[in-house]
Amino acid sequence: MGSFFKKAILYLKLPEMRLFWYFIPLALVIAVIDILYLPYSWILISLGIFLVLGAIILTNNLRLARLNLEIKLERNELKSIIFNLSDGIIAYDQNFKIMVFNRASERIFNIGADMVIGQYFSPDKAKDPALSLLGQVLYPSLAPLVIRRSESGVYPQISDFSFSRPEVELRVTTDRIVDPNGNLLGFVKIVYDRTREVEILKSKSEFIEVAAHQLRTPLTSINWIFDFLNKEILTDSQKEVVNMGMTASAGVLKTVNDLLDISQIEGGKFGYKFEDVNIILFIEGILNEMMPLARESGIKIYLKKPQETSISVSIDPQKLSIAVSNLVVNAIRYNTEKGEVIVEIQKLKDKPFVQISVKDTGIGIPPENISKLFLKFFRSDNAQKIITEGSGLGLYISKNIITRHGGEIWAESQLNRGSTFYFTLPTDPKMIPAK
Numbered sequence: 001m002g003s004f005f006k007k008a009i010l011y012l013k014l015p016e017m018r019l020f021w022y023f024i025p026l027a028l029v030i031a032v033i034d035i036l037y038l039p040y041s042w043i044l045i046s047l048g049i050f051l052v053l054g055a056i057i058l059t060n061n062l063r064l065a066r067l068n069l070e071i072k073l074e075r076n077e078l079k080s081i082i083f084n085l086s087d088g089i090i091a092y093d094q095n096f097k098i099m100v101f102n103r104a105s106e107r108i109f110n111i112g113a114d115m116v117i118g119q120y121f122s123p124d125k126a127k128d129p130a131l132s133l134l135g136q137v138l139y140p141s142l143a144p145l146v147i148r149r150s151e152s153g154v155y156p157q158i159s160d161f162s163f164s165r166p167e168v169e170l171r172v173t174t175d176r177i178v179d180p181n182g183n184l185l186g187f188v189k190i191v192y193d194r195t196r197e198v199e200i201l202k203s204k205s206e207f208i209e210v211a212a213h214q215l216r217t218p219l220t221s222i223n224w225i226f227d228f229l230n231k232e233i234l235t236d237s238q239k240e241v242v243n244m245g246m247t248a249s250a251g252v253l254k255t256v257n258d259l260l261d262i263s264q265i266e267g268g269k270f271g272y273k274f275e276d277v278n279i280i281l282f283i284e285g286i287l288n289e290m291m292p293l294a295r296e297s298g299i300k301i302y303l304k305k306p307q308e309t310s311i312s313v314s315i316d317p318q319k320l321s322i323a324v325s326n327l328v329v330n331a332i333r334y335n336t337e338k339g340e341v342i343v344e345i346q347k348l349k350d351k352p353f354v355q356i357s358v359k360d361t362g363i364g365i366p367p368e369n370i371s372k373l374f375l376k377f378f379r380s381d382n383a384q385k386i387i388t389e390g391s392g393l394g395l396y397i398s399k400n401i402i403t404r405h406g407g408e409i410w411a412e413s414q415l416n417r418g419s420t421f422y423f424t425l426p427t428d429p430k431m432i433p434a435k
Contacts, residue, residue, distance in 0.1 A: 088191030091177065094184060096121045096138065108170070108193050109134045137161060137172055137191065160194075169198040205263040212260035219253045251389055258393040261322070262376070265400045272316040272404060274432065279313045279354055279425065280305055280345055286321055287343060290328050294341070299332050304344040311347055311354050314429040315405055323401040324356070326394035327421050331360035334383055334419075352428040353407070359420040365413040373411055374399040382415075398423075406432040 088105035092098050097120050101113040111134060126135020126142055136143040140159060149158040149171075156175040163169075173190040226246040234242065264270040287301055294301045331341040339361040347354050365373065369380040377392040384390070402409045406426045413419035426432060 088193070089188065090134075090138075090191065091186060091188040092121065092138070093186035099186065100188070104193075105191065108168075108191055109137075133163065133166075133168065136163070137170065137189065167195065168193070169195045202267060205267045208259050209263035209267070212256050212263065215256045216253065216260065219249060219256060223249045223253055255391045255393070258391055258397060261397055262393060265397065270319070270400075270404075272319060274314045274316055274429070276312050276314050277317060278310045279315070279356075280309070280311055282315070282317065282320075283324065283343060283345055283356060286324050286328065290325070290332070293329070294332055297332050297335070298337060299335050299339050299341055301328075301332075301341045301343070304342060306346050308347060311345070311427065313354060313425045313427055314432060315425065319401050320405065320425075323398035323423070324358075326398045327358045327423075330394065331358050331362065331419075331421075333387055335360050335362040347427070348424070352431065353424040353426055355422060355424050357420055357422045359418065361418045364415040364417050365411065365419055366415055367413075370411060370413060374409070404433065 083102045085102060086104055088108045089100055089102045090098065090105055091100035098116045098118065101111075101116050103113075105111075106113055111130065116131075116134070121131075121135065121138055123135065123139050123142065125131050126139060128135075140146045140161070143161050144164065145162040147160040147162075149160060150156070156173050158171065158173050161168075161170040161172060171192040171194050173192075175188055175190075176184055177186045177188055178184055223246065226242055226249055229242045230239070230246060261270065284303060287303055290301060328341065328343070335341065341361075342357075342359045344357045344359070345354065363382050363386060365380055366382065369378075372378045373380075374395050375392075376396045378396075379390055379392040399409050402423045402425075407424040409421065409423040411419060411421045
């Protein structure tokens with residue numbers, strides 16, 4: 001009962017109750033006039049009317065006061081949540097007037113909220129060293145390096161920003177603010193500071209790169225020694241041991257080279273040199289190199305050429321050959337006895353892409369593993385049973401190379417019926433990412 005009265009008193013004190021308090025003295029004045037000049041019956045009628053009006057006004061004002069109080073409480077809670085989020089929140093209208101700038105934004109951009117809230121932020125303000133970082137996030141065209149993680153024109157927009165002075169790595173998610181009718185009111189940016197994460201990844205990549213370099217030199221020497229011994233006159237048992245050593249050292253050397261490639265890819269050091277080539281002749285050349293391995297494994301390789309005699313694409317031949325070779329080698333290794341590998345090249349209709357597919361008659365891939373194929377170090381269970389050695393790095397490297405060329409890669413498979421890997425390459429050089 002006590003809490004009811006406390007709540008009632010709280011509501012009566014709210015600004016929304018002013019109309020009710022104005023009504024009371026007016027009603028008292030009219031009541032005095034009625035008592036002095038009207039008959040008794042009319043006094044009762046007038047009093048009844050004013051009581052009903054007073055009750056209606058009081059009820060409506062209490063309801064309005066309660067709703068406004070709830071809205072204020074929710075607004076204060078929302079402000080508190082936004083203010084204390086670990087990610088930066090920046091909200092601004094269509095004219096780039098900053099409306100929200102929380103505590104995390106102050107930390108990330110090293111700016112006080114009082115410097116920007118209520119201010120119209122133009123590109124010219126980005127020239128101020130203190131506001132430069134914020135200006136480049138609000139106007140991405142001013143930033144030195146922006147990697148878009150979402151399609152253009154689709155919201156929310158996700159982009160990674162890299163800055164060198166100071167060294168800051170940010171992931172920025174931008175979404176629109178609209179009213180119930182869908183009219184645009186402004187934008188909100190969620191800024192995630194990933195500087196420490198990127199530094200850790202760089203340290204890991206640098207460690208792998210150094211270790212790989214240190215291992216590659218002695219492994220190359222070991223491989224050369226086995227190759228030298230293999231040319232000598234040896235007994236059958238000695239020949240078998242040397243062959244086993246050559247296979248093992250070659251496998252370890254390939255893994256080390258793959259690790260070195262990955263460290264360079266993730267560190268942005270996997271330099272590309274693009275040139276125009278005939279993709280049909282390029283694929284044909286790679287398959288010719290694969291023929292000895294295919295014959296040794298009892299696998300037949302076929303190339304299905306398109307109607308065109310020449311399809312020009314801009315590629316890095318050395319890098320793309322790594323990606324294609326990985327796909328063809330996998331198709332040979334995980335095939336069935338006397339199986340086939342069919343490589344098909346076709347120019348897509350109404351699209352500026354050429355599509356290459358590598359189809360095998362092998363063991364296939366379990367459906368639940370299709371989505372994991374291009375993850376680093378992943379190998380499906382059935383593949384590990386057939387070939388125990390393997391690093392699970394080939395497809396990861398292939399995907400990065402294809403993506404860097406502006407294409408896509410994916411796979412389709414039926415368990416025990418074979419797999420088909422597809423990848424595309426743009427025929428328009430403008431579609432190749434700048435970096």
